[in-house]
Amino acid sequence: MSCSSSDDTIEYQAIPKDLEIPQLFSNLLLPPTIPSDNPQTIEGVTLGRKLFYEPLLSGDGTQACANCHLSENSFTDSDRFSTGITGAIGTRNAMPLYNMAWNFEENFLWDGGAKSLEEQVSDPIENVIEMNNTWPNVVATLQSTSIYPELFTQAFGSSTITKELVTKAIAQFERTIISGNSRFDQYLLGDQNTVTVSEIRGFNIFMDEERGDCFHCHGSNSNPIWTDNIFHNNGLDSSFADLGLGGITGDPLDNGKFKSPSLRNLAFTAPYMHDGRFETLDEVINHYSEGLVYSETIDPLMKNIAEGGAQLTEVDKADLKAFLLSLSDPGFTINPDFQNPN
Amino acid sequence: MKKHILIIVIIIGLVSCSSDDGNQPIPDILISVTNSQNWDSENVTASDLGTTEFTDENGEILIIERLRYLISKVILTNSYGDEIEIGNYKLVDLTDNNTLNYATNIVVPPGTYTGISFVYGFNEEDNMDQVYLDLNTASWNWPEMLGGGYHFMQLDGTFTSPTNQSPLPFNYHNGTARISEGVFEQNFIRVNVDGLSIDSNTNIDIKMNLAEWFKNPKTWDLNVLNTGLMGNYDAQREMNENGQSVFSVYLGD
Numbered sequence: 001m002s003c004s005s006s007d008d009t010i011e012y013q014a015i016p017k018d019l020e021i022p023q024l025f026s027n028l029l030l031p032p033t034i035p036s037d038n039p040q041t042i043e044g045v046t047l048g049r050k051l052f053y054e055p056l057l058s059g060d061g062t063q064a065c066a067n068c069h070l071s072e073n074s075f076t077d078s079d080r081f082s083t084g085i086t087g088a089i090g091t092r093n094a095m096p097l098y099n100m101a102w103n104f105e106e107n108f109l110w111d112g113g114a115k116s117l118e119e120q121v122s123d124p125i126e127n128v129i130e131m132n133n134t135w136p137n138v139v140a141t142l143q144s145t146s147i148y149p150e151l152f153t154q155a156f157g158s159s160t161i162t163k164e165l166v167t168k169a170i171a172q173f174e175r176t177i178i179s180g181n182s183r184f185d186q187y188l189l190g191d192q193n194t195v196t197v198s199e200i201r202g203f204n205i206f207m208d209e210e211r212g213d214c215f216h217c218h219g220s221n222s223n224p225i226w227t228d229n230i231f232h233n234n235g236l237d238s239s240f241a242d243l244g245l246g247g248i249t250g251d252p253l254d255n256g257k258f259k260s261p262s263l264r265n266l267a268f269t270a271p272y273m274h275d276g277r278f279e280t281l282d283e284v285i286n287h288y289s290e291g292l293v294y295s296e297t298i299d300p301l302m303k304n305i306a307e308g309g310a311q312l313t314e315v316d317k318a319d320l321k322a323f324l325l326s327l328s329d330p331g332f333t334i335n336p337d338f339q340n341p342n
Numbered sequence: 343m344k345k346h347i348l349i350i351v352i353i354i355g356l357v358s359c360s361s362d363d364g365n366q367p368i369p370d371i372l373i374s375v376t377n378s379q380n381w382d383s384e385n386v387t388a389s390d391l392g393t394t395e396f397t398d399e400n401g402e403i404l405i406i407e408r409l410r411y412l413i414s415k416v417i418l419t420n421s422y423g424d425e426i427e428i429g430n431y432k433l434v435d436l437t438d439n440n441t442l443n444y445a446t447n448i449v450v451p452p453g454t455y456t457g458i459s460f461v462y463g464f465n466e467e468d469n470m471d472q473v474y475l476d477l478n479t480a481s482w483n484w485p486e487m488l489g490g491g492y493h494f495m496q497l498d499g500t501f502t503s504p505t506n507q508s509p510l511p512f513n514y515h516n517g518t519a520r521i522s523e524g525v526f527e528q529n530f531i532r533v534n535v536d537g538l539s540i541d542s543n544t545n546i547d548i549k550m551n552l553a554e555w556f557k558n559p560k561t562w563d564l565n566v567l568n569t570g571l572m573g574n575y576d577a578q579r580e581m582n583e584n585g586q587s588v589f590s591v592y593l594g595d
Contacts, residue, residue, distance in 0.1 A: 028478045104479060207485045209515075209572045215485065222472050222483040253392040297392075300407050300498040300511035303569035 014041035014155055019101060022180025024188055024224045032101030032175070038118065038168045040175060043155040046341075048173030050151065051166060053340040056141050058131035060085050065124070065170065066340065068094045072333050074265035075177060080276035088129035091242065093276035096269050098179040098332070099262065102225045110258045110274040111244045112231060117171040122163065135163040142166070177338055179264050180224065182329040188221055195326050202323025205316050212288070212310060212320055216301050217260045226264055226327060231257040232299040235292035235309075236273065244274065246297075256297050267328035281324060285317050368452040372543040375416055375444040377434045378592075379409065382553045388437050399557030402501045402564045404512070406552070409436040410482075411495035412463050413444060413548060418540070419457040426450050431464070433480060444548070455540040458591055460548060463494030463530035469518065488573055489518030489526035497555070501564045512568040514555065516585075519578035527575075529582050535591045547592040554588040555581065 017040045019032055034040060051057065055064045068082040069075040075097035081090040092110055100108075100117050107115065114120035124130040125138060142148040142161050149159035156165050183194040184203075205212040207220060217234075219226040231245045233256040240246075246255035258274040272278040278287065289312040292298075292305050304310050312320065332338075379386040381396045386406070396404045414431035429445040463469070469491035472478055482492050497514035519527040540546075556562040560580045571577040 028472055028475065030475050030479045102479075204487065207487060209485075209513075210570050215483075216481070219481055220483055220485070222478045223481045225479075228481045298511075300500055300513060303511050303513055306508075306510060 014043040014157075016040065017042045017045055017176075019176060020178060022178065022185065022224075024185055025102065025180055028222055028224060029102060030104065033104055033106065034101065034175065035116070035118070038171060040172055041155060043151070044169050044172040045176050047151045047155040048169035048171065049338075050341055051170050052173050053342050056145075057125055057133065057138055057166075058085050059133040059137070061141075063131055065121075068124075068130070069097050071335075071338050071340075072268065074098060074179070074268040074333055075338075076269045078270065080271050082130070084127070084129045085132050086128070090129055092274050093271060095261065096265065097174055098177045098264065099225055100177070101175045103229050105229050107229065107231075107259065111248050112259060113248050117174055118164075118167040121167040121170045121174070138166065139163060179329050179332040181331060182264065182327045184323070184326040185224065185329075187326075188224070196322065198319045198322045199326045200323070202319035202321065202326075205312070205320045206323055211312060211316060213301070213303065214263075214288075214320075217299075218263050225262060227260045227262040229259060231259050232301065233257045233295060233297045234288075235294070235298050235302045235305060236277070236287070238293050238295050240295070242275065253297060256295055257299075263324055263327055265328045265332060266324050267330075268333055281321050282317070285312070285320055288312075289317060370449045370452055371455075371541070372447045373418065373428060373450050373540075374446045374448070374545045375428060376545060376547045377413060377432065377442050377444055377550070378547050379436060379550045379552060382551060386436070386552060388439075391436065396553070398501075398553065398564070399561045400503075400563050400565075402503045404499055404501045404564070405509070406497065406499040408496060408498040409552075410434065410493075411497075411550070412482075412492065414461045414464055414468060416444060416458065416460040416548075418450060418455045419459070420451075420453045420455050422453070424453075431468070431474070433477060433482060453541065456538050457534065457536045458538065458546060459532060459534045460589075461530055461532050462585060462589065463517070464492060465530050465532070466528050469528075469530070484517040485572070487523075488520050491518055493517045494530065497552070501568070503565055506565065510564075510568060512564050513571065514581070515572050516578065516581045517572065519575050519582075520573055521575055527579075529578055531582060531585045531589075533589045538591075538593065540593065545594045547594060549590045549592055551588055551590070555584050558584055558587045560584055 019040060021032065053064050053066045055062050057064060063085050068077045070077065077094040080093055082094050083089055095110060108117060108120040114123060125133050126135065139161050148161060152161050152165055153159045155169055184199070186194040206214045217228055217232055219228065231254065237256065240256045243255045245257040246252060266281060270279060272284050278284045289309045292302050292309045294305055298305060390406065392405060392407055394405065396406070398404055411434050412431060413434060416428045418426045418428060428448050432441060432444045435441045471486065471490040472483070474492070477483070477492055484491050484493050493515060495514070495516040498512065500509040500511055502509055517529065519529040521527055560583060562584065567577050
C-alpha cells in the first residue's frame with residue numbers, strides 16, 4: 001500500500017478481499033458476480049459494514065439498514081412490514097440478504113425494481129416510508145463526522161464522500177454476507193450424519209414433480225442457491241393489490257409475479273411471501289398443497305391449480321418441512337463478520 | 343478413414359488461409375449457427391409468449407409461457423467425411439436473444455461441407471450430473487430419481503380445448519426416460535442432415551417446429567398428457583418419437 005498526498009485525494013490502494021465462497025458453490029455454480037467498477041476490498045467491506053449499521057443514513061438519525069434487515073433474522077425483518085422513521089408501514093416483507101453475488105440476473109427486490117445491488121442500496125434511503133432522507137443530506141452528514149472521511153479515503157482513495165461511494169461500500173459488505181453451511185450443505189458434501197431420514201424424504205418430495213415439485217423454482221442439490229431468481233405468480237391471489245413485476249415492466253402479463261426467494265434460513269426468516277402473509281412454514285406448505293388461487297398470469301408450474309394444489313399428505317408435509325428447515329444455518333445469524341461493528 | 347477434428351470456439355475475426363496451387367490462398371470458411379423457432383412455419387419469438395394462440399393437431403389451443411431447450415454437439419461433415427465439431431452446447435431460451443446464437447463466425451477449413459448433425463439434449467457421454475456450472479446455475483438439472491443429468495426441454499404454458507374452456511397448465515418437460523426405479527433409458531435425439539453444399543461463409547439455422555412436438559407420429563392429447571410428464575416413461579418416449587421431425591436446417595448468408 002503506497003500513499004502520497006495532494007489536496008484531499010491520497011493515492012491509496014485498498015487491499016483486495018476475495019469472497020469466502022462455500023465449497024458447494026464453487027463446485028456447482030458460476031463464479032459470483034462482482035462488478036468491475038466495485039471490486040471487493042478489505043477497506044470497502046469494513047466501511048460498508050459500518051454504514052449498514054449506521055443510523056445517520058436516515059432522515060432523523062435513528063434507523064439503519066440493519067433495523068429492517070436484522071442479522072438474527074437472516075437479514076430480514078420478523079415484522080410482516082417494516083416501520084419507517086415517520087411511523088409509516090411498508091407494504092412488503094423485507095427481503096433477506098445473503099448470497100446476493102449469486103443473483104446472476106441482477107434483478108433485486110421482490111419486483112426486480114433494482115438492477116444492481118448498488119441500486120438496491122440506494123432506494124430505501126430516500127423512500128419516504130423507510131429512511132426518509134435525501135442523498136445530499138446523507139453525504140453532508142457523513143462528511144461532517146470525524147470518522148467517515150478517513151474511512152472513505154481508505155476504501156476509495158478520496159475523503160470526498162458521494163452517494164456512489166456510499167452505495168458501493170454497502171454493496172461490498174452485502175456481497176460478503178454468504179450463507180452456505182447448513183446441515184443439508186454438509187450432507188451434500190458427504191457427511192451422512194447431519195440429516196434425518198425425514199429430511200431426506202422431504203428432499204425427495206421437494207424433487208418429485210408429482211409431489212412437491214419445488215425444484216423448478218427453488219433450486220436443488222445442484223443449484224444450492226435454492227432459488228432460480230426468476231419471477232413467478234405462485235397462485236396467492238385472484239387479483240392483485242400489488243402488481244409485483246408488472247408494476248415495474250408495465251406489462252399486464254407480469255402482474256402478480258414476484259421473485260422466488262431462496263429457501264435457506266427459513267428458520268429465521270418468517271413471515272413468508274412478498275407480503276409476509278404466512279407466519280409459519282406450515283401455512284406456506286398448505287398453500288402449495290391446497291391453497292392455490294387462479295389468476296390469468298398464474299405460472300404453469302402451479303400444475304395442480306385445478307385441484308387447488310399438490311394435495312400432499314400430512315406425512316409428506318411434515319417431511320417437506322423438515323427438509324426445508326435443514327437448509328437453515330444458525331451459525332450464519334451469529335457470524336461475527338456480519339454483526340454491528342459500531 | 344474418417345478423421346475427427348475438434349475445433350474450439352474461435353474469436354471473431356481470425357481468418358487463416360490455405361493455398362491451392364500456391365497462387366491464390368483459399369480462404370477458410372466462417373460458419374455461424376443459430377437457433378430459431380416456428381409453429382408450422384410461422385415464426386415464434388419472445389413476443390409470442392403469453393399472448394399468441396397456437397392450435398395443435400388435437401385441437402387444443404395453446405399459449406406458450408416458457409421455452410428453453412438444449413442443443414449440443416453440432417458437427418459439420420465435409421465431402422471427405424471429416425468431421426468438425428462446432429461449439430459445445432447451448433441452452434436456448436426464447437426470452438434471451440443471446441442464446442439464439444449457438445456459434446458465431448467459427449473458422450473451418452476450406453472445402454465443401456455436405457452434412458450437419460447435432461444432438462437435441464445431451465448424449466449419454468455428455469449428460470453427466472452437475473458438471474456444467476452454467477446449467478446448474480440455470481436450474482436445468484434433471485432429478486437424480488429420474489436419471490440425473492439435465493433437462494432437454496422445458497415447454498410450459500396453458501391450453502384450452504372444446505371440452506375445457508378454462509385454461510389449464512402444461513409442462514412439456516423432456517429428458518432421460520425412467521423405465522422403473524433406478525432403471526433409465528437414453529432419450530436424446532441425434533439429428534443428421536445430409537445433402538448440403540456449404541463451401542463459403544454461411545449461417546446455419548437450426549429450426550425447431552414446435553407444432554411437431556404435438557403431432558408426428560403421435561397426436562398429443564394435452565387433456566391426457568399435460569403435467570407430471572417427467573417421470574412418465576411412455577410420455578417421454580413419445581416425445582422422442584415426435585421429436586424426430588421437429589428439427590430442420592436452413593442455410594443462409
